[in-house]
Amino acid sequence: MTQVSNNSTVKSVLFVCMGNICRSPTADAVFRQKAREQGVDIDVDSAGTIAFHQGEMPDKRSREVGEARGYDFSDIRARKVVKEDFENFDLIVAMDQDNLQELQHQCPKEFQHKIKLFLTYAKDRAEICVPDPYYGGSHGFEHVLNLVEDASEGLLREIRIKG
Known part of the structure; x- marks a missing residue:
């Protein structure tokens, strides 16, 4: 299991995919609800490495x-990762290798330890990346949700251990 974030207590998590309309908002909604159900007080948000869908549901x-x-997406809107996110979030979680590399490229050196791969x-799961379901059928969205639920449980388990 990967360290959460430099052995520090995690009070905020940012989930990141490319456009912030499929994978990272799913992770945002799932993780937020699971944290609430488990009594973990944590700020959760999501963003994309591009701003193409800025402001969209x-x-x-x-x-x-x-x-x-049973997950709630009503208050989630697409936004792009901004410079302040690297400082403001304790953990920044990428959905795939491409977005991980983009985050590492954008991130100041002193915050690199905060960036992790979600899976x-x-x-x-044998997979290391949450696949982008955008151009596929409904099965892809179910698969993404299954992966996100599993990784969310694992991340919450680790946060509770470190907290």
């Missing part, structure tokens, strides 16, 4: 799949 397919399992926290 998460993709309808992500919302439909997530809402069918390193998953318990039962």
Whole structure:
């Protein structure tokens, strides 16, 4: 299991994918609810490495799949990662290798330790990246949600241990 963030207590998490309309808002909604259910007080947000969908709600397919399992997307809007995020968040979690590399490129050296790959926290997955479901069918969104639920549980477990 990967260290959460430089052995420090995590009070805020930022989930990041490319456009912030599929994977990272799903992680935002799932992690926020699971943390609340487990009594973990933590700030949760999501962002994208590009600003193409700035201000938009998460993709309808992500919302439909997530809402069918009881997750709330109502207050999530797409935004781009900004310089202040690297300082303000204790943990910055990338959905895939491309976004991980983009975050590492943008991030000041003193905050590099905060950037992690999300599926390193998953318990039962052979995959290392959450695949982008945008151009696929509804099965892809279900698969993403399954991966996100698993990794969210693992991350919360680690946060509770370190907290």
